Amino acid sequence: MKTFLVLGAGTAGTMIARKMASKLDSRQWKVVLVDKDEKHYYQPGFLFLPYGLYTEQDVIQPKRKYIPEKVEFIISTIEMVEPDQSRVKLANGQTISYDQMVIATGVDIHPEQTEGLLDGGGWRKNIFDFYTYEGAAALGKHLKNWDGGRFVVNVVENPIKCPVAPLELLFLADWWFTKRGMRNKVELVFATPLPGAFTKPIAANALGAMLQRKNIHVEADYNIGTVDTGRNVISSWDEREIPYDLLITIPTNMGAEFVKRSGMGDELNFVPVDKFTLQSPKWENIWAMGDANNIPTSKAGAVIHFQMETVVNNILQHIQGKPVSHKFDGHASCYIESGFNKGVLIDFDYNQEPLPGKYPLPIVGPFTLLGETMINHWGKLAFKTLYWNMMLQGIAVPLPNKFSMVGKQQLSAGVTSD
């Protein structure tokens, strides 16, 4: 009996385990899935928790509900991978030998990487993260009684999971404080290591203009050095100080600790893979999917959906002893919630930056790229249902995997969409 092992039962791990269990002959293969946690989190929903738009049951479901019976599910921390022996040691004492393995253990936040952030005494008092359920829920509690001041959102370093989420949190803050009649008591600040609102120029211009319209101040090229919790001030390495009353941090994102212990990761514990095939260049029976790998595209659930078919086909070819021939194009698609029941959509790949236009169909859309519409907002909300009921259940989601220029306007850098 051969073993197909999947480490991590988040979005990527759950989806690939289900797919492979349906593709591989169960008389020859068993599929084993390992995770330390029984809860499955709908992470895009964390954004809505601080503003009371979602509650616990919108974002947390038991993992077992989405794992088919023929997949063996083990709950344990992963101690170490021995890739040369094709073996994994678990904290529960078990050792699993595998024939093929997918690493899908995602990324976690590491506030301890920044001086004063976790250890300065302000953590979850007036410093919050919103990339964990606990952080987003605690921020929600705090905001209910917050009477205004400087609301500072800071990205510590890139890459981060979902690079647009910090912008969305600010757009929603503008809406939420307006609705509560206290927008004039709140200063919104976005301190980012990037030169502007986003990584790619055309989207950065469009999103930058939106931040300006909503009176959100951007502190660009800002690399945080320390947090002074006594004075409630953050300082950058080039000695720019930003005072805060409420600091919302996106701490350094890193891959799982066992990746480091096993000597398989880069300087941020991401597993290096070929960016087109998602196969490890060092160990050909190892693949890394979703946030856990080092490919240069956004770390986001939509990317996992778009890369799934490529990886499944490549693994099947590899098992049959054929050369792997399917290539992932880096396709990413993000709904950006922009407040006041509107949203913006961006769609891009390794080569093509986000452009204005319509998606997925020209003219009719229904979604508008790089423009604010209500339909984009409804698309964002509908995604939750799509996620729990289709993506995780292995039902085909009607969005094309391959990136396409259809419906997009050709622009050169420096041109905004409005």
Added chain:
Amino acid sequence: MTDLVNVAFNAEGFMTDPTQWTKEIAEILAKQEGIEVLTTEHWKIIDYCRTTGLASGKAPTLRQITVGTGITTKDLFALFPKGPAKKVAKIAGLGKPEGCV
């Protein structure tokens, strides 16, 4: 006298062909980035980025530079003020660091 007439750049000011790079070009680009004189310390970082960047096809990120050369983040910012990873990548004739996607 070297000038940049025949050197190819993208819209963001990064050289598109790292083989066109010379030390003289680096000095001109450094001036454009506000660094008047490139010292031995600057060259140590630039050389590291050239070596690893050409080997991997990608400009190293801030964290890769600090881990790879042992320099502290604070010192790196003193040498290449504001965004060191981006500045070194520009001066070293490499593309934009892919940390930002």
